[in-house]
Amino acid sequence: xxxxxxxxxxxxxxxxxxxxxxxxxxxxxxxxxxxxxxxxxxxxxxxxxxxxxxxxxxxxxxxxxxxxxxxxxxxxxxxxxxxxxxxxxxxxxxxxxxxxxxxxxxxxxxxxxxxxxxxxxxxxxxxxxxxxxxx
RNA sequence: GAAGCUGGCUAGACAGUCGCCGCCUAGCAAUAGGGGGAGGAAAGUCCGGGCUGCACAGAGCGAGAUGACGGCUAACGGCCGUACGUUGAAAUCUUUACUGGCGAAAGCCGUAAGGUAUAAGGCGCGGAAUAGGGCCACAGAGACGAGCGUAUUAAGUUACGGUGAAACGCGGUAACCUCCAUCUGCAGCAAGACCAAAUAGGCUGGCAUUGACGUGGCUCGCGUUGCCAGCGGGUAGGUUGCUUGAGCGUAUGAGUAAUCAUGCGCCUAGAUGAAUGACUGUCAGCUUUAGCAAUAAAGCCUACAGAACCCGGCUUAUCGGCCAGCUUCACUU
RNA sequence: CGGGGCAUAGCGCAGCCUGGUAGCGUACAUGCCUGGGGGGCAUGGGGUCGCAAGUUCGAAUCUUGCUGUCCCGA
Numbered sequence: 001x002x003x004x005x006x007x008x009x010x011x012x013x014x015x016x017x018x019x020x021x022x023x024x025x026x027x028x029x030x031x032x033x034x035x036x037x038x039x040x041x042x043x044x045x046x047x048x049x050x051x052x053x054x055x056x057x058x059x060x061x062x063x064x065x066x067x068x069x070x071x072x073x074x075x076x077x078x079x080x081x082x083x084x085x086x087x088x089x090x091x092x093x094x095x096x097x098x099x100x101x102x103x104x105x106x107x108x109x110x111x112x113x114x115x116x117x118x119x120x121x122x123x124x125x126x127x128x129x130x131x132x133x134x135x
Numbered sequence: 136g137a138a139g140c141u142g143g144c145u146a147g148a149c150a151g152u153c154g155c156c157g158c159c160u161a162g163c164a165a166u167a168g169g170g171g172g173a174g175g176a177a178a179g180u181c182c183g184g185g186c187u188g189c190a191c192a193g194a195g196c197g198a199g200a201u202g203a204c205g206g207c208u209a210a211c212g213g214c215c216g217u218a219c220g221u222u223g224a225a226a227u228c229u230u231u232a233c234u235g236g237c238g239a240a241a242g243c244c245g246u247a248a249g250g251u252a253u254a255a256g257g258c259g260c261g262g263a264a265u266a267g268g269g270c271c272a273c274a275g276a277g278a279c280g281a282g283c284g285u286a287u288u289a290a291g292u293u294a295c296g297g298u299g300a301a302a303c304g305c306g307g308u309a310a311c312c313u314c315c316a317u318c319u320g321c322a323g324c325a326a327g328a329c330c331a332a333a334u335a336g337g338c339u340g341g342c343a344u345u346g347a348c349g350u351g352g353c354u355c356g357c358g359u360u361g362c363c364a365g366c367g368g369g370u371a372g373g374u375u376g377c378u379u380g381a382g383c384g385u386a387u388g389a390g391u392a393a394u395c396a397u398g399c400g401c402c403u404a405g406a407u408g409a410a411u412g413a414c415u416g417u418c419a420g421c422u423u424u425a426g427c428a429a430u431a432a433a434g435c436c437u438a439c440a441g442a443a444c445c446c447g448g449c450u451u452a453u454c455g456g457c458c459a460g461c462u463u464c465a466c467u468u
Numbered sequence: 469c470g471g472g473g474c475a476u477a478g479c480g481c482a483g484c485c486u487g488g489u490a491g492c493g494u495a496c497a498u499g500c501c502u503g504g505g506g507g508g509c510a511u512g513g514g515g516u517c518g519c520a521a522g523u524u525c526g527a528a529u530c531u532u533g534c535u536g537u538c539c540c541g542a
Contacts, residue, residue, distance in 0.1 A: 005153065014408055049408080060178095061441055068155095068412050075154065076413090096436090099413095 007075045013049035013085060022049070022085050029112050031105050033094055034070075037087040038113060040120075048074045049087040057093045066090050069099070073106045081110055082117045 013019060025039040041047060050070055052063045070088050074081075094102055 007154070012408085019408085051408095059440075064441065065412090072154075072413050 005075055005078070007071070007078070008045075010043070011045055011047050011078065013047050013087070018047075018085065019049055019087065022087050027116075029109055029116075030091065031109060033090065033092045033098070033102060034105055034109060035089045035091050036109055036113065037089070038084040038117075040117060041083055041085045043083060046074075046078060046081040046083055047085045049085070051087060051089040053090070056090050062093065062095060065096070066094065069102065070106075073103065077106070077110060080114070082114055084113070084117060086113075 013022075022037050022039045025037070027039065028035060028037050030036070048071070050067050052066050054063070057063050057066070070090075074086075074088075
């Protein structure tokens, strides 16, 4: 099958209910700059939500930059992520100088996320049949 | 040429790959093609308008804003011109000093410390102090009504009074109240309109105008509530308002200028948990190092900063580059 | 995106309207009361009045422009 890196509208979380249900699931991985919250979903793709508060950066330009960079990283790596609702929260301000560090941090976060979710999926496989694919 | 100052323009450029958001065309659709996609401040929200609702916003009081004169404008607290005050140079002029230099001397030049008058330009002005009221600490004999002390004189006649910003002045202060002139109804696109789950009982039309509530702070005025008749109403969410406009460019004419008139050409973002991005290459640009220089290497990929109904201003932030003009001085012809 | 408020001592606030002295509570330091702690009493130190211009003889106070912070509106 042909992988496209298009970011469709269904991969975006919009409603307040989606956000609060992910936060209530209470699963969280955090590093120096980023923190992610996640919840497995029933759709055939991961979904993304971004939280960049006014506290982390005062200027709208730098907040927009962080949002765009994180969305681009999600777009390029969306086929490596298992099917979860994912909220990325920025904990510390970063700019163009820190781009390589942000990229590495994002990749390690995704690796950790996949490990954890697959572990839980194996446990639930023993009880019922599993949804699986994802090459 | 040197110094000082003012105004305007620009905001790295060109390709390639992967993406995002509207529009147009084709298609049942998936999608494909074409074309567009942040700023001079988009910011602060300090003023003025358009637009929308409240009665096509109407009367009086109150409250607020502005304040030389004339003009421009849709309007303004903005802009332009004139007048006034204040400020304004390392230049020029001039004073003093020098165990400074040249010279027989007069003098000239240099250095340092001042002074006066200014240029272009910058900033300011808030109308009225005999219409009236208030205030003027400390110091000082006395602080806004005048009186007191000393000297003097026919005579409260005349002069002076260590302070203090200001003194027998019909002062100062209206960015204290006030008066005069002009202007302002209030709220804001989260305004307003339409489609419409869950839930809950209300909504529309006619009649009446005492009380209550609302409409802008109050009074009028107006609307709702009250009674009767008839059934639809509208929160989450969505659609619209939403981008063609006091629009931009250019030429000519009027005017000292701000600005205006006419002709021709152009369409230039519309997101809504919020698009306009990431990476690569070449050339410019900046910094550092090496080098007399040409240049080479490394780094940065730039300043301030991101539309949210739209315009006209003001204020604030800002790396560089380019252009035009004004004043003074020096030199050459 | 619109509409409002507040910055004064380490902390919480008055003073501003009506311009001339910056104060209250608490905290801090010292001393006393008590056998000690707690508590009380007395004395003292500590403030660029958020920043910058202007009006005025004189500004925490009046005017203007910035900075920070908080609240309200679907």
